[in-house]
Amino acid sequence: xxxxxxxxxxxxxxxxxxxxxxxxxxxxxxxxxxxxxxxxxxxxxxxxxxxxxxxxxxxxxxxxxxxxxxxxxxxxxxxxxxxxxxxxxxxxxxxxxxxxxxxxxxxxxxxxxxxxxxxxxxxxxxxxxxxxxxxxxxxxxxxxxxxxxxxxxxxxxxxxxxxxxxxxxxxxxxxxxxxxxxxxxxxxxxxxxxxxxxxxxxxxxxxxxxxxxxxxxxxxxxxxxxxxxxxxxxxxxxxxxxxxxxxxxxxxxxxxxxxxxxxxxxxxxxxxxxxxxxxxxxxxxxxxxxxxxxxxxxxxxxxxxxxxxx
Amino acid sequence: xxxxxxxxxxxxxxxxxxxxxxxxxxxxxxxxxxxxxxxxxxxxxxxxxxxxxxxxxxxxxxxxxxxxxxxxxxxxxxxxxxxxxxxxxxxxxxxxxxxxxxxxxxxxxxxxxxxxxxxxxxxxxxxxxxxxxxxxxxxxxxxxxxxxxxxxxxxxxxxxxxxxxxxxxxxxxxxxxxxxxxxxxxxxxxxxxxxxxxxxxxxxxxxxxxxxxxxxxxxxxxxxxxxxxxxxxxxxxxxxxxxxxxxxxxxxxxxxxxxxxxxxxxxxxxxxxxxxxxxxxxxxxxxxxxxxxxxxxxxxxxxxxxxxxx
Numbered sequence: 001x002x003x004x005x006x007x008x009x010x011x012x013x014x015x016x017x018x019x020x021x022x023x024x025x026x027x028x029x030x031x032x033x034x035x036x037x038x039x040x041x042x043x044x045x046x047x048x049x050x051x052x053x054x055x056x057x058x059x060x061x062x063x064x065x066x067x068x069x070x071x072x073x074x075x076x077x078x079x080x081x082x083x084x085x086x087x088x089x090x091x092x093x094x095x096x097x098x099x100x101x102x103x104x105x106x107x108x109x110x111x112x113x114x115x116x117x118x119x120x121x122x123x124x125x126x127x128x129x130x131x132x133x134x135x136x137x138x139x140x141x142x143x144x145x146x147x148x149x150x151x152x153x154x155x156x157x158x159x160x161x162x163x164x165x166x167x168x169x170x171x172x173x174x175x176x177x178x179x180x181x182x183x184x185x186x187x188x189x190x191x192x193x194x195x196x197x198x199x200x201x202x203x204x205x206x207x208x209x210x211x212x213x214x215x216x217x218x219x220x221x222x223x224x225x226x227x228x229x230x231x232x233x234x235x236x237x238x239x240x241x242x243x244x245x246x247x248x249x250x251x252x253x254x255x256x257x258x259x260x261x262x263x264x265x266x267x268x269x270x271x272x273x274x275x276x277x278x279x280x281x282x283x284x285x286x287x288x289x290x291x292x293x294x295x296x297x298x299x300x301x302x303x304x305x306x307x308x309x310x
Numbered sequence: 311x312x313x314x315x316x317x318x319x320x321x322x323x324x325x326x327x328x329x330x331x332x333x334x335x336x337x338x339x340x341x342x343x344x345x346x347x348x349x350x351x352x353x354x355x356x357x358x359x360x361x362x363x364x365x366x367x368x369x370x371x372x373x374x375x376x377x378x379x380x381x382x383x384x385x386x387x388x389x390x391x392x393x394x395x396x397x398x399x400x401x402x403x404x405x406x407x408x409x410x411x412x413x414x415x416x417x418x419x420x421x422x423x424x425x426x427x428x429x430x431x432x433x434x435x436x437x438x439x440x441x442x443x444x445x446x447x448x449x450x451x452x453x454x455x456x457x458x459x460x461x462x463x464x465x466x467x468x469x470x471x472x473x474x475x476x477x478x479x480x481x482x483x484x485x486x487x488x489x490x491x492x493x494x495x496x497x498x499x500x501x502x503x504x505x506x507x508x509x510x511x512x513x514x515x516x517x518x519x520x521x522x523x524x525x526x527x528x529x530x531x532x533x534x535x536x537x538x539x540x541x542x543x544x545x546x547x548x549x550x551x552x553x554x555x556x557x558x559x560x561x562x563x564x565x566x567x568x569x570x571x572x573x574x575x576x577x578x579x580x581x582x583x584x585x586x587x588x589x590x591x592x593x594x595x596x597x598x599x600x601x602x603x604x605x606x607x608x609x610x611x612x613x614x615x616x617x618x619x620x
Contacts, residue, residue, distance in 0.1 A: 100441070100466065111415075113415065116581050120579065152465070268430075271426050
């Protein structure tokens with residue numbers, strides 16, 4: 001008997017994922033029937049993305065797990081009909097892409113390469129940037145992504161402070177937690193990187209008060225979630241000159257509407273949600289591993305804690 | 311009796327180096343008389359930079375070593391009056407700065423951040439860049455700087471090929487040497503990084519023939535020496551579309567004259583010799599260590615091989 005796996009995502013994803021998923025199931029010797037449609041009561045696993053249109057999980061009576069295709073689960077975790085185990089995506093390809101985006105933009109601001117990219121005017125400007133060891137960086141959020149970024153920035157010589165809801169202890173990082181820890185983490189952040197999940201508690205983490213705690217001339221990178229930032233408070237802090245620049249990859253509305261003030265603001269760089277792309281090949285392997293675990297009666301990887309919301 | 315150390319560099323360097331050198335000598339318990347002028351026959355060590363005006367080393371009869379303030383020695387190594395040992399600068403601060411410049415500009419081109427820095431036009435452009443593991447990088451030159459850059463890029467996931475005159479064996483790098491090795495190293499280089507010393511053999515390493523061996527769309531970073539590149543050949547390869555971009559930090563004439571075509575070329579980014587800045591604090595410690603070694607009768611660090619020219 002094959003294992004029935006329902007692919008519940010936007011139709012455009014089917015072309016991207018059908019082959020990688022089939023290959024990954026075959027690699028694990030799993031006999032899988034992978035389809036975009038099944039009778040609900042026949043489905044063993046659901047590969048899920050929010051654009052699928054699937055909102056009522058009640059009829060999926062024999063489904064052993066819902067395997068989210070993306071890292072963020074805020075569109076599904078509050079769904080009352082979902083009683084099945086829910087797993088997040090922790091994709092090595094996504095993690096590597098995030099590390100590259102975060103490291104690249106941190107170095108871009110550290111070296112001020114925009115000065116040269118935008119100013120090829122024939123003027124030879126002598127200026128020695130500080131070394132990374134004199135540029136403290138703070139990461140808010142120490143999940144898989146925050147930890148990987150912290151490690152990469154530490155290897156390049158940046159002093160890295162990490163803040164998380166619960167206290168962590170990670171080699172090479174100054175780990176802080178709690179409200180006082182957050183205030184301290186903000187106060188030293190010449191470059192601040194937002195990698196928190198979006199939950200009711202993290203909404204507007206960067207509001208007027210938090211922005212005011214950052215040192216003058218701080219730079220903000222947001223590859224995490226759009227709702228972590230109070231947009232109006234950020235624009236005011238940029239206009240005041242307190243914050244030097246913000247490079248933003250995620251927004252409350254995506255695609256970011258052309259009339260949004262972030263696009264035209266000289267101190268904002270918009271990138272179109274590129275930092276956290278799931279890569280089909282590596283993501284498919286994570287899905288297949290969880291199906292294998294379910295069939296073998298083992299515990300699932302990356303299970304979501306419904307109370308915490310991630 | 312104090313050790314007499316002559317500081318022979320442009321007068322503007324005195325302000326930068328006097329305190330760091332004095333501190334570094336004191337740290338090593340050396341009794342040093344550091345000055346910009348001495349009777350030549352009383353000088354024990356010369357701290358040297360080419361803008362000093364010092365060209366005849368004959369009268370420095372008791373000088374135990376000439377300690378170059380910069381990594382490059384092409385302005386002094388051919389001086390026939392120089393019979394004293396000559397040491398290059400290998401400054402940890404310079405190495406870290408080079409790694410930061412090379413890593414930052416490699417990631418800039420890898421992620422194509424210029425697209426966003428230059429194009430904040432309200433258009434949300436979907437595009438997933440390849441991961442670093444699918445972006446082969448080649449470094450020409452595997453001295454202290456090339457090795458440190460290779461290690462940092464390897465840690466970020468780039469497959470790194472390194473080429474050097476003599477065969478090396480370095481962990482995590484594909485090491486090549488010789489003429490065939492150079493051809494192979496060029497043929498896979500989506501991003502090519504020039505970190506060779508300047509010698510008669512390396513002049514115009516990147517000429518028309520070498521440029522033709524690079525894959526279509528290759529990007530060139532030159533933080534090494536201006537004379538490694540045939541400027542006209544590079545401009546032709548950029549105009550033909552074969553080379554996608556060149557980011558250049560060093561030039562045959564510095565400052566690069568405002569009328570030089572590199573400034574206005576849309577596929578060239580000029581940075582003003584920022585990649586390899588010697589940092590006074592860490593460089594002073596290297597100088598002091600060599601003075602200590604000379605006084606203790608130990609061998610000097612970083613001695614130049616006059617035949618090789620570096």
